Amino acid sequence: MESGKQGLTLKREVGLVGAVSFIAGTMMGSGIFISPQYVLSVIGSPGASLIIWTCCGLLAMLGGLCYAELGTVIPESGGEYIYMLRTTGKVTAFMFVFSFIIVMRPVSATGIALSFAEYVVAPFYEGCSVPQGLVKCVAAGAILILSVINCLSVRLATHIQVLSMGVKILALVVIILGGCILLFQGNTENFNNAFEGTNVGVSTIGMAFYQGLWSYAGWYNLNYVTEELKRPEVNLPRAVVIAISLVTGLYLLVNVSYLTVMTPTELMSSNAVAVTWGNKVLGSWGWIMSVAAALSAFGSLNGSLFGVSRMCFVAAREGHMPEILAMAHVHRLTPSPALIFTTIISLVVLIPGDFQSIVNYFSFTAWFFYAITLFGLLYLKIKKPELPRSYRVPIILPILVLIAAIFLVLAPIIDSPQIEYLYVALFIFSGVIVYVPFIHYKLCPGLLTKLTVFLQLFLEVAPAEKNL
Template identity: 75%
Template sequence: MVDLNKYQFENMEKVSDSQPSVTTVAMEGKTQKLSLKRELGLLGAVSLIAGTMIGSGIFMSPQSVLLSIGSPGASLVIWMSCGLLAMLGSLSYAELGTVIQESGGEYIYILRTSGPLVAFMLIFSSVTFARPASIAGVALSFAGYAVAPFYLGCTPPLLVVKCVAAAAIIVLATVNCLNVRFSMSVQVFFLVAKVLALIVIVIGGVVMLVRGHTENFEDSFKNTKVGINPIGIAFFQGLWSYDGWNNLNYVTEELKRPEVNLPRAVLIAIPMVTVLYLLVNVSYLTVMTPKELISSNAVAVTWGNKVLGSWGWIMSVAAALSAFGSLNGTFFSGGRVCFVAAREGHMPDILSMAHVHRLTPSPALIFTTAISLIVLIPGDFQTIVNFFSFTAWFFYAITLSGLLYLKIKKPELPRPYKVPILIPIVVLIAAVLLVLAPIIDDPQIEYLYVTLFIFSGALIYMPFIHYKVCPGGLKKLTVFLQLFLEVAPADKNL
């Protein structure tokens, strides 16, 4: 483990194997060092968490959860359990975020507790697969709902869906490159829109319940599939809808008063989302039979057609808006992870720079956009969900192990906020089970490929990071891109 006393808290020293040898940009004869602004308040923080969580999942995953677990009652238990797990995980991350007040989420926490090799394995898999896969998955769900009204009664062409998804990725990348405040305004606007849409679904379900439509809840646990694999896959699908619970930890350096606003935002956003998800699923199951729900390609649209009649297309628009807002939040946080890793010397120097006027990490955002568009080409939504979740919870487990290490070995570190040690232990056990359960119960060669891919990061780390082998021409390319993109090295906000 790395000794945190080496960098806590002011004038922190880097503990990675290699310092980024960035080329500073000279303007008007002066060398400039930039820093990202602390422009994220409590409202923006809540919007970032809730707005990213409420995306495509609640409109697409209910049928997958029900299909995996087998019964309406068990599916509601899964949704509630996923919300509880996300809540406990967020509280654990809130403590980490107030002890290590740096952006980067899991990457920076693993770097400071487990060392640079494990951190690089995370960033390698995150930058090349996990984060772009998440972006591609949300973009595909947005596109599917966005084009659905134009293809009533038939399945939209896959090429059209992927072109619309690519356009959404490019538009949001541009927004996030231009201005932090504007991207947060977009986040707040779409959060309001998607919450209103979910409230409409909840109200519709309540009306149907009042009218006596409770037949789908009779013997609600019948046909429940009890087994490691069905429960594990159901959790993967449910947790996809809660993905984003840790997003605020990626942008800690841009958060005002993180020691206060980080735990507050978590305690507001995640219970709100969990309650909404449960009520929306109750509404789905009130209006549709389990068979209808499982066979639906777009459960919110099916719900809308049955309840709203000719106005059912509104649900398709609402689902598209919801996914669009979630995609914006994923972009906002995802670019910061790449930016922080480059600042620590684990990615090319150009990705550690910010625009000299807009103060946004535009090179990192552009890079993330490019990889996401590549992943989008062969992308399949359900495959993305399963393997993204497997990879994510693998590194969540390592991160939580680091928190336990800090609580046991470094109790003297300042902790503006802390949780009982039982909470990270419970989440760690759940993370280990989520990683191992599908492999043990139903081994698939794809899980081996993903595992080998994660550990292949060590093969890249040794020559290029540890021994600092630099490809010829990289420095010249960095200077060219720096001038072309008008970016300069950025310091941390401390």
């Protein structure tokens, strides 16, 4: 952030390298070390799983390019929230921020933190079960450490993201090279009849996309910090193309390596596919993959906390969250109240759960709001073409991604409806019940004002303004 006569504004410190790192670094988290076995088990065959991974990358790329235009037309931090606020209105934007800040983003962050903890603890409990209490303590420690770092310095958080991305790319390159060596040595039997056993169905394909897209989560991350990006009209689309192309290529090669080393049955039965790969290829050095997976998840958690805190910050600035969350530290110039709030919620929801269910419900909610966001882009392109745009995409792109988003929302309930999805939908729309009394009619007790003043003095924060 920058200070001046107009007040505090977010400081533009994120360049192209940092931007690519925030997208790719957040995307390449724990997903690629966990999701491959779930994609394969759902879709049923190695060949179909590789097609799913390719299509997930293509969808993330198209979505990222659409978001890049939104980020240049509406050059404000906050991602989907700010785009919905400017296109579809306050109620829709609040439903989104209510769903994501209160539940979905913290659940996603804690899932990544638990993955980090599993990989950290696993080498010390080889051959036996890992105490879940210890895993939760390590996960909580990771969340707290990264929260402190993000409160202290944007630059330090960016450096961690760049370093983490380098480590995880190195780890993925090791996996790729190991698989290529074995593949060139003639280990191709797992690719014989590659499409045998493919499960074809609307719900099956949708679930496979959910699991694959979990590993691509983060393609939208840079739009949360547009106000801190140098030359966003140039660096935003460039970072999207570079980062998602890099990640898609790496994911495909990593999956080929997994399938070269392990049979489909071994892959589907593995709890930590990268560790299983490391034990088979690296032998006694297999623990290296556990370390690499942990560092990868650590970087992804850092990017996740960075992004969701900015969304919380922007929502508060627009009056959709308590005022204290729209303030920044007067010396360190970071949105520390929003970071602290995000951290507290993440720690509260730090409970073990079923990985597949978390991914499915998270994805269902996410793509519901992605569809609304893309509808907003179409609205701007058709109804307000006069708005200045330094970057444009053909109108066919948001139409295609919108169709894909609608499919992903409907897919899990077409073939086999589950009552849980009704609960998720009810929670999404419950945001309206909260919005009307507390946001629209501002039924807030006077105590909240006193609490805001106390926290403002205690945390040494002041209101921050937009940086356009």
